[in-house]
Every structure is written in structure tokens, then in C-alpha cells.
Amino acid sequence: MNENVNVSNKNSKGNGGRSRLRGLDYKWIALINVIIAALMGSVNGSITLISLPAIFNGIHIDPLTSFQYLLWILMGYGLVTATLLLSFGRLSDMYGRVRLFKLGFLIFTLGSILLYLTPSTGDAGAIEIIAFRILQAVGSALFMANSSAILTDAFPVNERGKALGIHMVAFMSGQFIGLILGGVLAIYDWRYVFLISVPFGILGTVWSTLKLKETSIKSTATKIDVWGNLTFISGITLLLLAVTYGLMPYGNNPMGWSNPWVMTALAIGVVLLAAFPFIENRVECPMFRLDLFKIKMFSYANSAGFLNSLGRGGMMFMLIMLLQGIWLPLHGYSYESTPFWAGIYMLPLTIGVIIMGPISGWLSDKYGPRWIATGGMVINTVSFLVLASLPYDFNYTEFGIALFMMGIGSGMFSSPNSASIMNSVPPQERGVASGMMMTLMNTAFTASMAMFFTIVIVGITQQFPGAMTSALASIGALQLAPVLSNIPPTGALFSAFLGFNPVNTILSGLPASFVAAIPQTTMTTLTGTTWFPSTLANAFMPALRMAFYIGAVLSGLAALLSALRGETYLHEVEVLKDTTGTLKRKKD
Incomplete structure (x- = not known):
């Protein structure tokens, strides 16, 4: 049964009734379980991102010749998650959201333990890490496909925006908490990067098994x-x-x-x-319910979310490359310390999300999601343009303000947008709707990384040889141009991403007599912390600015779609038990 209700100032009796059936405290139990899952999943993504130098050193992989492992470790997780979310969303509507949510915790924890125990080194070790991260991705897809639906089931209509806002803050905060944790743990042992998820996974598995209740309306007639x-x-x-x-x-x-x-x-x-x-x-029984896109709020909110993820997904990687490969070395930070400090200098983005996420959820519950989400995308558009205008040796105050405003914009958009999507569908379709929403977001994130990487690699390919030749000429070392100008663009990009100077690696492979003929002052300049970052910046920044401009355009389009979504819209069905104990539905 489908009922579409325009909401003015009344709340749903249906959700309130279900909440009372479950007990007043159940909604908070559900929220805490979902927050643990969100933090565990998002921390896992970014902690690996920032710890790659330590991981590659730990398994004895040469970064300059292993670009394929970088891509698979980063993108394999998102690829598997994106492909499974829709199927898991449909299965949760058939067999129960909580059941699959708990299974996701268990599988993710097993993957984390296997990553910590990675037995091999070299290429075999890299392949094992990729395989175990794919196992993690299966678990992540199971709880990601069901988190929003579980919260929507547990919370009454007038509190959903707040609940989904807190969930989104946890997810986005975890991305940046992971940057700091990765920087700290990698100093001691790269295996700790994966071990950190295990106690939270065990806690989530046990607690969700004991406390979460299956309260969803199952679609018993649905088939695979x-x-x-x-x-x-x-x-x-x-x-x-x-x-x-x-x-x-x-x-x-x-x-x-x-x-x-x-x-x-x-x-x-x-x-x-x-x-x-x-x-x-x-x-x-389609798993991707195209008929749901006939609901204006569902269609426009998902489209806006897709464009936001497409513009923002690769942004973090670009900013980390800028910080680790260029800005931090230019300001005296050693290459070994850049992963940790990159996480610290990204904190304004986290702070903005933490401040605005819950507030925007509360505001959307009270005033509707339309203009709050639209305002967030407008702020993101401006933030992208500010970042595109900065030089590579920027003043950090300006950079930090731009990151903070982007965090504010992201916090304003994410929770109202998620709440409007989940509120617009029937209760028995929330699993598939949650899966569709997360599939679109994860697909856009993965595509965004590929798109931004492509833009930057093409730019470096065109600019790097000339920038290298010019930089060598400026220090009187033009005789090295045939050697250093042939550094692969992917190698130069990898260097920026991992925060290390590849010149040492290149020179160590040259004949000793050739290296001995290089003046010591030239060697000091080449292997220092400023020459290579400055050289790379001249090739990197034009492509990076192009990526930021594209991010601004996508955020602007998301703002337009968000504004066109309409006012508050709710599709709500009340579930009561009659005197015989039989479930029946009643229009709100």
C-alpha cells in the first residue's frame, strides 16, 4: 500500500506508536549501534589512506613501481561496497534489516583480524591486504545498506532528521579521525592500523545481537x-x-x-x-525500484546526493596530496611526519561537520530539508572556488577557513538530504531505499576518485617533464634532466600522495661514478624537502585547480536540484496490532 502525505505541522502517529511498542530507550540503542558501525567503516577507509607509506614499507613494496596496489587498496573497497549495497538492501527487506546488520559487523571484524595477521610480504602481501579489505567491504556493505533504514524505523518522524544527522556526523567525522589515528598508529606498527577496528567490531557484534530488535515490516512477497x-x-x-x-x-x-x-x-x-x-x-521484483523515482523528493534528493558525492569524493585525496607532497615539506616537515600532520591540518573540515551535522538535522525536522540542504551545497560551491584560487604555498589561515566552510556545508546538506530520502518512501521499502541511496553515494565516491586521479595524471603528464627540466636548469644540474624528467607521472603522483621524495630512490639506482660527479650542494638541494615539492607543484597545481572547479560545478548543480525538490514530503504508514495480534496498516 502506498500513501503520499504532505506534512505541515503534524507528526506521525505511526512511528510514535511503534516506538512505544519497542520501549522508549530503544531508539537510542539503535542509534549507538549504528554510530559504532559508521565510525568503524569510515575510520577504516581514511586510516588506510593516511597509513599507506607505513603499510608499503611494512610489506616491503617499492612505491614507485606499485601504483596498481595503491589503486586497489584505495578503490577496491569502494568498488565492492558499491556493487553489493543494492542487493543487500533488497535482502534486508526480505529477511530483516537487523539480521543483516549484525552479520555485517561479524564479517567486517573477521576482515580486520585477517588484515592485522597479513602473513606475507612483497606482492603477495599486497594481494592479501587487497583480498582482506574486500572481505571488510562485504561487511561494510551489509551494515551501510541497513543503517539509515534501522534509524528510520526506530525514530519518530519529528526526530529522524536529528538521528540521521548524528549518524552522518559520525560517518564523516570518522573519515578525519582515521587520518589522525593512522598517522599515530603507523609510527609504531602498520598492523595496528587494522587492529584498531577489532574491539569495536566485537563490541558492535555482541551488543547488536543482544539489544537490536527486528521491527521492520518485511516484504514477504518479494523475490531475489x-x-x-x-x-x-x-x-x-x-x-x-x-x-x-x-x-x-x-x-x-x-x-x-x-x-x-x-x-x-x-x-x-x-x-x-x-x-x-x-x-x-x-x-x-526489481531490486532498484525505479518507481520510487516518481516521488519528487526521493528523485531530486538522490540526484543531489549523487552529484555532491561525485564532487566531494576525490577532494580528500587531492587535499592530502597537496599537503603531504607539497605544502608540508615546503614548511619544514620531514617526509616521515607528513601523514600525521596532514591529518591534523585537515581538522577544520571535521570540526565544521561536527558542529553543523546535528544542528542541520534538528533544523530540518523543524523547518524541512529544502533550503538547509541547498544552503549547504552553495557553501560547498564557494569553498571549492576558494581552494582553487589558493597558490600551492598558501597561507594556512585561508586554507583552514575554506576547509571549515566546506565542513559546514557538508554538515548542512548530508543529514537533511538523507532524512528527506528515507521519509519519502513506505516503511516496507526502507531497506531497498537505503541501499539505493548508499549505492549512488558509493558509486559516485569511487567514480570521483577515478575522475580526479585522471585529471591530475593527465595534467602532470603534460606539465611534469618541462617543470623538471626548468627546475634542474635553475640549480645548474641540467645534465640530470634525461634521468629525472623520465619519472613516470604516476610515480610523481604517488610520491605526493605518500609524502616522500622520489629523487633519493632514482639516484640510488644510478651508477656510483655518475652520482659522485654531482656537486654536493646540488645533491643537498635535490634530496632536501623543498626542491622536489616546488617542482611537482608547478605541474600539479593547474590540474588540481581544474579538479576544484569541477567540484564547484557539481556542487552548484546539487544546490539547484536540492532547491527544486519541493517542501517537506512524507510517505508514512502506521503499523498497529489489532485485538487478534494481526498487523494492519493505516494511513496517517
């Missing part, structure tokens, strides 16, 4: 969408694999877009994803 699953999973997997390998060198080309395998996978992936909506319109 076999053809939809095959088409979507195959299509998005091929597409994201093609994008991933398109970023890797192929033959003499700095990128792999001319690789026949990449072109074939890209073409087949696009065809399968293009066929997906037609299949979903014809199968009996």
Missing part, C-alpha cells in the same frame, strides 16, 4: 532479482575495473585508456548499465 543483480553487479564491476586500470600505465603510455582490455570492459560495462533500467522495468 536474479537478472537485475547479474546485470548491475557485472556492469558496475566492469566499469570500475576499466576505470581503475585506465589510470595505470600501459606500454609506453602513462595511462591505460588505450589498453584493449580497458576499452572492452568499459564498453561492456556501459552497455550492461544502460540495459539495467530496462530489465528492472520488466522483472517481477
Whole structure:
């Protein structure tokens, strides 16, 4: 049964009734469980990001020759999560959201333990880490697909924005907490980076098993969408694999877009994803409910969320590359310490989210999500433009203010947008709606990383050889141009991302007699903390500015769609028990 209700100033009796059936405190138990899952999942993503130098050193991998492992460790997690969210959302509507949520905790914890115990080194060790992170991604997809639905079930309508806002703050804060934790733990042992998730995973598994209740309305008539699953999973997997390998060198080309395998996978992936909506319109029980997009609030809010994630997903990686590879070394920080300090200098973004996330949720409960979410995207647009205008040797006060404003904008947008999506669908469809929302977000995040990486690699490919030759000429070392100008663009990008100077590695591979002929003053300059970052900046910044401008355009489009979503809209059904104990539905 579908009922669409325009809400003015009344609250849903239905959710209040269900809340009383479960007990007054249940909603907070559900929220704390979901927060643990959100923190665990988001910390895991960023803690790996910031700890990659220690991880690669720990398993004895040469960063300059292992760009493929970087991409897989970073993007494999998002790829697997994006492909599974829809299927898990549908399964949760059939078999229970809490059941799959608890299973997600267990699988994620097992993956974390295996990562801590990674037995091998070298290429085998890197492959094991990738495989165990994929296992983590399965667990993450299970609880991510159900978190918003569990909160929507547990909280009454007039408190959902606040609850989803706190959840979103936990998720986004975890991304930046992970940066600091990764920097600290990697100093001691790279394995601690993965061990930190284990106690929280055990706590979440045990507590959710003991305390969470299955209160969702199950769609008993729903079946597994076999053809939809095959088409979507195959299509998005091929597409994201093609994008991933398109970023890797192929033959003499700095990128792999001319690789026949990449072109074939890209073409087949696009065809399968293009066929997906037609299949979903014809199968009996589609897992991607295209009919939900007939609801204006659902359609516009999801579109705005997709564009926001597409613009913001790669932003963190670009900023970390800017800080670790350029700004921090130029300001006297050793390469070994840059991962930790990059996390510290990103804190204004976290603070902005923490401040605004709960406030925006409360405001959206009271006044509706439309203009709060729109204002957040406008602020993000301006923040991207400010970042694009800064030089590489920027004044940190200006940079910090831009990050803080971006955090404010993200906090203003995320919780009202999520609440409006979840409020707009029937209770029995919240699992699939949550899965659809998270699928769109995760797909956009993964695509955003690929898009930003592509922009930057293309830019460095065009600019780096000339910048290197010019920089060598300025210190009277033009004889080194044939050697250092041939550093692969991906190697230079990897250096920025991991915060290290590749010149030492390059020079150590040259004949001793050649190195001995280089004046000591020149060697000191080349291996110092300022020469390579300044050289890289001249090639890196034009592409980075282009990425920020694209982020501004996407945020601006998200603001427009957010403004067009309409006023507060609620699709609500009350569930009561009659005297016989039979469930029945009543329109609000």
C-alpha cells in the first residue's frame, strides 16, 4: 500500500506508536549501534589512506613501481561496497534489516583480524591486504545498506532528521579521525592500523545481537532479482575495473585508456548499465525500484546526493596530496611526519561537520530539508572556488577557513538530504531505499576518485617533464634532466600522495661514478624537502585547480536540484496490532 502525505505541522502517529511498542530507550540503542558501525567503516577507509607509506614499507613494496596496489587498496573497497549495497538492501527487506546488520559487523571484524595477521610480504602481501579489505567491504556493505533504514524505523518522524544527522556526523567525522589515528598508529606498527577496528567490531557484534530488535515490516512477497543483480553487479564491476586500470600505465603510455582490455570492459560495462533500467522495468521484483523515482523528493534528493558525492569524493585525496607532497615539506616537515600532520591540518573540515551535522538535522525536522540542504551545497560551491584560487604555498589561515566552510556545508546538506530520502518512501521499502541511496553515494565516491586521479595524471603528464627540466636548469644540474624528467607521472603522483621524495630512490639506482660527479650542494638541494615539492607543484597545481572547479560545478548543480525538490514530503504508514495480534496498516 502506498500513501503520499504532505506534512505541515503534524507528526506521525505511526512511528510514535511503534516506538512505544519497542520501549522508549530503544531508539537510542539503535542509534549507538549504528554510530559504532559508521565510525568503524569510515575510520577504516581514511586510516588506510593516511597509513599507506607505513603499510608499503611494512610489506616491503617499492612505491614507485606499485601504483596498481595503491589503486586497489584505495578503490577496491569502494568498488565492492558499491556493487553489493543494492542487493543487500533488497535482502534486508526480505529477511530483516537487523539480521543483516549484525552479520555485517561479524564479517567486517573477521576482515580486520585477517588484515592485522597479513602473513606475507612483497606482492603477495599486497594481494592479501587487497583480498582482506574486500572481505571488510562485504561487511561494510551489509551494515551501510541497513543503517539509515534501522534509524528510520526506530525514530519518530519529528526526530529522524536529528538521528540521521548524528549518524552522518559520525560517518564523516570518522573519515578525519582515521587520518589522525593512522598517522599515530603507523609510527609504531602498520598492523595496528587494522587492529584498531577489532574491539569495536566485537563490541558492535555482541551488543547488536543482544539489544537490536527486528521491527521492520518485511516484504514477504518479494523475490531475489536474479537478472537485475547479474546485470548491475557485472556492469558496475566492469566499469570500475576499466576505470581503475585506465589510470595505470600501459606500454609506453602513462595511462591505460588505450589498453584493449580497458576499452572492452568499459564498453561492456556501459552497455550492461544502460540495459539495467530496462530489465528492472520488466522483472517481477526489481531490486532498484525505479518507481520510487516518481516521488519528487526521493528523485531530486538522490540526484543531489549523487552529484555532491561525485564532487566531494576525490577532494580528500587531492587535499592530502597537496599537503603531504607539497605544502608540508615546503614548511619544514620531514617526509616521515607528513601523514600525521596532514591529518591534523585537515581538522577544520571535521570540526565544521561536527558542529553543523546535528544542528542541520534538528533544523530540518523543524523547518524541512529544502533550503538547509541547498544552503549547504552553495557553501560547498564557494569553498571549492576558494581552494582553487589558493597558490600551492598558501597561507594556512585561508586554507583552514575554506576547509571549515566546506565542513559546514557538508554538515548542512548530508543529514537533511538523507532524512528527506528515507521519509519519502513506505516503511516496507526502507531497506531497498537505503541501499539505493548508499549505492549512488558509493558509486559516485569511487567514480570521483577515478575522475580526479585522471585529471591530475593527465595534467602532470603534460606539465611534469618541462617543470623538471626548468627546475634542474635553475640549480645548474641540467645534465640530470634525461634521468629525472623520465619519472613516470604516476610515480610523481604517488610520491605526493605518500609524502616522500622520489629523487633519493632514482639516484640510488644510478651508477656510483655518475652520482659522485654531482656537486654536493646540488645533491643537498635535490634530496632536501623543498626542491622536489616546488617542482611537482608547478605541474600539479593547474590540474588540481581544474579538479576544484569541477567540484564547484557539481556542487552548484546539487544546490539547484536540492532547491527544486519541493517542501517537506512524507510517505508514512502506521503499523498497529489489532485485538487478534494481526498487523494492519493505516494511513496517517
